[in-house]
Amino acid sequence: MWELTFPRTIVLGDGALEYLENIEGQKALIITDKIIQKLGFVERVAGHLAKAGLAISVFDDVEPEPCIETIMQGAKVARRFEPDWIIGLGGGSCMDAAKAIWVVYANPDIEVEEINPFASLGLRERARLICISTTSGSGSEATWAAIITDTKNEMKLELPSRELVADVAIIDPELPRSMSQELRAHTGLDVLAHAVEAYVSQWSNDFTDALALRAIQFVFTYLLRAYKNPNDKEAREKMHNAATMAGMAFSNSQVGVAHAMGHSLGIIFNIYHGKAVGILLPYSMEFSAIEARHRYAEIARAVGIEARVDEDATEKLIKELRQLNHQLGEPSSIKELGINKEDFEKRLDDLIKRAASSTGVFVNPRVPSTEDLRRLFLSAYNGDRVEF
Ligand SMILES: [Zn+2]
Incomplete structure (x- = not known):
């Protein structure tokens, strides 16, 4: 029910x-x-x-x-x-x-x-x-x-x-229209993370799927346009609608590990929410793929990525997300945020503890253990591919 x-x-x-x-x-x-x-x-x-x-x-x-x-x-x-x-x-x-x-x-x-x-x-x-x-x-x-x-x-x-x-x-x-270019990037990446995580969540359902998938299509079609030109009315309006549609989706099916880790990173190192989840989403997808490959492949196909098998489609989707981050001028790892390794390692246990208590962890398609969260944070810090 x-x-x-x-x-x-x-x-x-x-x-x-x-x-x-x-x-x-x-x-x-x-x-x-x-x-x-x-x-x-x-x-x-x-x-x-x-x-x-x-x-x-x-x-x-x-x-x-x-x-x-x-x-x-x-x-x-x-x-x-x-x-x-x-x-x-x-x-x-x-x-x-x-x-x-x-x-x-x-x-x-x-x-x-x-x-x-x-x-x-x-x-x-x-x-x-x-x-x-x-x-x-x-x-x-x-x-x-x-x-x-x-x-x-x-x-x-x-x-x-x-x-x-x-x-x-x-x-x-x-x-x-009043959003700065940086804010357009951060908020757009947040919309994408909401919709992708809502779509693969264990609590996803037919209604949230429809909203999430359409929001993802809008992000792929309009985010770069809205980012480059705040006067592009069509792009701005579609992104504004996408944000609400993604909100309707994730509010009812929940977000996942990228948000659990993003909230934790945000509070401990004072990182803007959309920036944090934008960095973390591709890593969380690499981690979750083993349980959600078919769902990621559905997203990939909905945004026009061509691939014969699900594994390939997921791989290409994650690559596209990293490319989008890059085009929006956003960092691809926690290290690139300018957080030095010593400070990061000093707070690693706190990061894990806070992420582990978030709802996003329990509804993620693959539920991470504490050790998984540690390895995920380290991969995201170093910019390493998640292969566990
Ligand atoms: Zn968010």
């Missing part, structure tokens, strides 16, 4: 933001960051909300990879303002923060760590959630989890609850 959860309403295409002019309510709290504020997006969103007659307040203190303290601050603002709409506006960090703030607003006594699929959170009694994505990566506008950083314990908390999904996800193709 599979239970799938998606946003109730998804608004896409030109002018999607105008949807806000017709929502019903009294007060909206916009959760965002200073960059989004500076880009003028808060003003635009507030303008549309004002047309719907809503009073607006803004919390713009969300930092990249938001921590628990920020969530508590945001919840304090929410309790004072008492909104009936929470609006997450920005990339994954802002939308995840909005989700967690929404939970604490509805449950003042809850600890963020207590969010889990079995807890009853009573969301939607006080407020509903709109997620507006300004980057084409995290898919958070469509997922039912929030990733929050526990700074004290150097942990990324993966907080899942089916209640946490947005009531409305707005994917307006104009908004990602």
Whole structure:
């Protein structure tokens, strides 16, 4: 049996933001960051909300990879303002923060760590959630989890609850035009990792397969174009849609080892999420191939790679992914991130420990042992082919 959860309403295409002019309510709290504020997006969103007659307040203190303290601050603002709409506006960090703030607003006594699929959170009694994505990566506008950083314990908390999904996800193709070229590369690689890992996950199913495969095709067709030219509207729009489709897929079938290792690498060495998973995906695929060769071959064929046998198709697909990384100017190993070997080895046990506790490990087509994770991290550090 599979239970799938998606946003109730998804608004896409030109002018999607105008949807806000017709929502019903009294007060909206916009959760965002200073960059989004500076880009003028808060003003635009507030303008549309004002047309719907809503009073607006803004919390713009969300930092990249938001921590628990920020969530508590945001919840304090929410309790004072008492909104009936929470609006997450920005990339994954802002939308995840909005989700967690929404939970604490509805449950003042809850600890963020207590969010889990079995807890009853009573969301939607006080407020509903709109997620507006300004980057084409995290898919958070469509997922039912929030990733929050526990700074004290150097942990990324993966907080899942089916209640946490947005009531409305707005994917307006104009908004990602503001992404820097580097961000276009990182977010695009994140979309690819979401979709590939969702497709080969042990929890994949017919519905997530369809979304994941289409998202992968879009990445292969449009990512380089969107990377090179932010004014290529078709490419930008397709990548924006791909991010949400991949989010809908992985939210319901989970990601895998590249994400488990990527979260760990990200928190310990402060590496941007998409950059980390972009490096790790080809290594995790080499490791997983023994159990998922046919699935990788299906992906390869869907993106036009010609090969007679599955083994060949998988090999060629991994090669293409490495080539894509290179074309996007991204490193191909952890060493190339500039982390020196001594520092890496000193933190290797911590890297393994954190990766081993991630859901991605358990649903990966081939479940790695602690020793496998050690060897995987070392291969990815040195740029060595995974042959175990
Ligand atoms: Zn990701």
